[in-house]
Amino acid sequence: MRILMGCLSKLSKNYFFYAKKTGCFIKHGHRLPVFQKRSILGIFKFNNQTVRIIMFHDQSEQYLEKKYPPFVAADLNIYNETIGFERVERLKQLALPLERKVWAHVNSTYEGGGVAEMLKSVIPLARGLGIDAQWHCMEAHTEDFFFVTKKFHDLIQGVEQPFSTEELHGVYIDNSLKNFENYTVKADFTIVHDPQPCATSVFGNYEGPKLWRCHIDTTSANKLIWNFFLPFINHYDGAIFTDKSFVKPGVKKPVYQIAPSIDPLSLKNRQLTKAEARRILQPLFEKHNIECGRPIVLAVSRYDIHKNQATIIKAFKQIKEDKEVREKNPLLVMVGNTATDDPDGLAMYGRMEEERENDVDIFLLMNIENNDENIGALMRLANQFVHVSTKEGFGLVVTEALWQGTPVIGSNVGGIPQQVVDNKTGFLVEPFDVEKIKQHMKYLLLHPDEGEIL
CATH class of the missing domain: 3.40.50.2000 (Glycogen Phosphorylase B;)
Incomplete structure (x- = not known):
């Protein structure tokens, strides 16, 4: 419990206890309504109770987030000194046929991890090139969804652990369906990132071509879980991997290799003395x-x-x-x-x-x-x-x-x-x-x- 409280002291004010026996959320002694949107960050046992660490979201009750973060279009000319005027102009020329086209991204979090970090730069950059870049983010319909997808993430990276058909279908597929209930991603081109939203390819809710982008190392992927994902992967128009060595047998669609990237002029990457x-x-x-x-x-x-x-x-x-x-x-x-x-x-x-x-x-x-x-x-x-x-x-x-x-x-x-x-x-x-x-x-x-x- 001492370690738990030490962890909580380093979290933001949006984190709470959940006591399973009483069925209520507690923040500084105050109960909160159980229908608020939440994500479970950890489960612990204390005094024979299940204690869960909760992060609440301020968005209205919905599943696939319809309001992507309000990014301002980047001025491409600020990159002249970093990559050179010629490369910046080349980017502008390449983007001309895509002007006013909608380029959508779908992932599972706005905060934390490399994908969210990268999209925070990619979206403004694309908008600065005249492309209508959008960012759609999945939400957990059931509190165990992200526990299950984290397990799949680990299995794909070679960490063996048991999984059940209930987790595959009752949690993963059902949550994927719920996210697209009465919702369509209307875009000229969509990239769906990593395993969490991968299964959404089969529901017919994407307008235009769609690619699945895998950001993780799949070289030691569990065979059963990889075979479970293969039909969803092959329902895309192509797949993007960071390295060709990560491509597993069974991918029948075109495969592309694209490395991730950082924004050299972001606040984090500004070069300092x-x-x-x-x-x-x-x-x-x-x-x-x-x-x-x-x-x-x-x-x-x-x-x-x-x-x-x-x-x-x-x-x-x-x-x-x-x-x-x-x-x-x-x-x-x-x-x-x-x-x-x-x-x-x-x-x-x-x-x-x-x-x-x-x-x-x-x-x-x-x-x-x-x-x-x-x-x-x-x-x-x-x-x-x-x-x-x-x-x-x-x-x-x-x-x-x-x-x-x-x-x-x-x-x-x-x-x-x-x-x-x-x-x-x-x-x-x-x-x-x-x-x-x-x-x-x-x-x-x-x-x-x-x-x-x-």
């Missing part, structure tokens, strides 16, 4: 008693089993025993956000608190204020960035760290080797090779000038 980064981070450091000036080993990702945060904590705790490293007095700062479509995040955060064992040099942060600007500043200020996932579709946080000029210790999986050039822009390791991770952590802590070169 170290002095600017320190100024931005001062309120965050003061709030969490983080001592400015000490070298930072940084890790940023969702709290998730595939992100392998426990190995980072283990390696850091061990290198602190090294006399040379101890003289450098480093900190490990780990930052993550929760997402409405990832209900395991809070429980994983609790597990990392246990791994930390009250180590005063390890800071586990969640849902920090001024997230984008603070993350960008941390990336710039860090001595090194560590991302040793066991599965990784691409890893946009690696892109962001490299963009800020921070050397990366990354695992040799998924899309990370596409970004990190071993011994040139960072180091590649096997995900659980603690000795190698420690070796590179120590090298970068003892040789910061070499880190700048990397």
Whole structure:
């Protein structure tokens, strides 16, 4: 319970307890109506009661969100300095035939995770090119929907666990149907992202061509769950994968390879001097008693089993025993956000608190204020960035760290080797090779000038 309360203290005011026995929601002792829209972020047992962590949504009661976020069209000319005038003009020319066409995106969350992060830049960019870009977001009709889709997500990434026909049909298919009840995505072209909305391809509710885009590493996908998804995938007009090696047997439609991307001019990716980064981070450091000036080993990702945060904590705790490293007095700062479509995040955060064992040099942060600007500043200020996932579709946080000029210790999986050039822009390791991770952590802590070169 202590860990649970510690987790809650780091969440926003929109998170509540749900007591199953009494059937009511509680916030500061006040009961709330049970019909409010909600997402379940975690389930715990306490005093023989099921305690659920809830995130409420302010939108009106509906399933597929009809009001996408109000993004303003981007001025493409601001990218001239970053990518060059010629490339910007080429983009404008390519977009001319698409002017006033509707380009829709469907996913399962507006906040948290790489897809939402990417769409926040793609939508304004497309609108700046004269395309009517839209963003539709699924909602959970039943409170276990995102638990089931997270299980499917893990199965597709090779984490074996049991699943039932009730979860496949009674939860997943029924929720997909409910989202499209009396609703049609009217677009000239639609991209549907990841497994959560994948099954919606068969309901006849998309006007115009539609593609399924898979952002996750499918190389070790559970055969049964992949075969379950195949009919839905083949009902699209094509499929997009981050890497051709992720394409599994049975996909009968055209396949395209497109890497994810970051917006180099977003608040998070604005390139800073170290002095600017320190100024931005001062309120965050003061709030969490983080001592400015000490070298930072940084890790940023969702709290998730595939992100392998426990190995980072283990390696850091061990290198602190090294006399040379101890003289450098480093900190490990780990930052993550929760997402409405990832209900395991809070429980994983609790597990990392246990791994930390009250180590005063390890800071586990969640849902920090001024997230984008603070993350960008941390990336710039860090001595090194560590991302040793066991599965990784691409890893946009690696892109962001490299963009800020921070050397990366990354695992040799998924899309990370596409970004990190071993011994040139960072180091590649096997995900659980603690000795190698420690070796590179120590090298970068003892040789910061070499880190700048990397």
